[in-house]
Amino acid sequence: MQYPVNEIFETIQGEGHFTGVPAVFLRLQGCPVGCAWCDTRHTWEVLAEDQVEPGLVIGAGDGEPRWAQWPLEQLVAHLTGPQYRARHLVITGGEPCMYDLRPLTERMIAAGWRCQIETSGCFEVKTDPQTWVTVSPKVGMKGGLEVQRSALERANEIKHPVAMQKHVDELDALLAGVALEGKEVALQPISQQHRANELCVRVCIERNWRLSVQTHKYLNID
Numbered sequence: 490m491q492y493p494v495n496e497i498f499e500t501i502q503g504e505g506h507f508t509g510v511p512a513v514f515l516r517l518q519g520c521p522v523g524c525a526w527c528d529t530r531h532t533w534e535v536l537a538e539d540q541v542e543p544g545l546v547i548g549a550g551d552g553e554p555r556w557a558q559w560p561l562e563q564l565v566a567h568l569t570g571p572q573y574r575a576r577h578l579v580i581t582g583g584e585p586c587m588y589d590l591r592p593l594t595e596r597m598i599a600a601g602w603r604c605q606i607e608t609s610g611c612f613e614v615k616t617d618p619q620t621w622v623t624v625s626p627k628v629g630m631k632g633g634l635e636v637q638r639s640a641l642e643r644a645n646e647i648k649h650p651v652a653m654q655k656h657v658d659e660l661d662a663l664l665a666g667v668a669l670e671g672k673e674v675a676l677q678p679i680s681q682q683h684r685a686n687e688l689c690v691r692v693c694i695e696r697n698w699r700l701s702v703q704t705h706k707y708l709n710i711d
């Protein structure tokens with residue numbers, strides 16, 4: 490088992506349920522979803538000419554499309570090594586659910602870590618059952634993929650980016666018939682726009698949903 494890795498870095502989880510928790514982020518390369526506002530476009534393609542040695546993606550953080558193939562054993566050994574204090578692994582992308590994440594999450598959880606996946610919901614989620622799954626459903630994007638019902642059902646947290654009312658309506662349509670007991674639903678204003686903030690606050694209060702704020706953007710950290 491191998492994973493294409495764009496970068497590995499340690500920081501603070503900036504949004505959603507685990508806001509403020511120190512975490513190691515594992516950003517996988519590859520995403521066919523095509524969101525217009527994507528801020529990690531460098532992860533979309535997995536091109537042979539961009540492949541580098543594994544060590545070169547540690548702490549990369551430079552927004553380059555370079556990626557490295559990490560064998561499972563090597564990746565687990567690195568993540569559980571002495572250089573990281575955090576015990577919370579965030580597997581993000583790109584779209585991490587393009588890949589089978591069971592071997593990695595099983596190993597990390599067995600090593601005493603908590604795992605979280607951040608996904609668009611456009612792929613089936615393959616992960617250890619104890620993994621916290623955050624679905625930010627991406628509807629009507631250029632890639633033409635549909636949000637998978639199975640991903641919404643697996644989600645522990647459904648965190649929806651919102652700029653205008655139509656995004657709330659999209660979420661309502663997606664969640665129709667999905668059992669929400671035990672799940673957190675959160676609205677996240679896109680780009681900290683004033684109108685989006687106001688809309689999200691109002692709807693969260695009306696529905697008793699959570700507000701997710703991208704605190705890392707205010708702090709200006711990755």
Ligand code: SF4
Binds near residue numbers: 527530532584
């Ligand atoms: S799913 Fe994520 S990585 Fe993929 S295009 Fe959308 S925002 Fe970007």
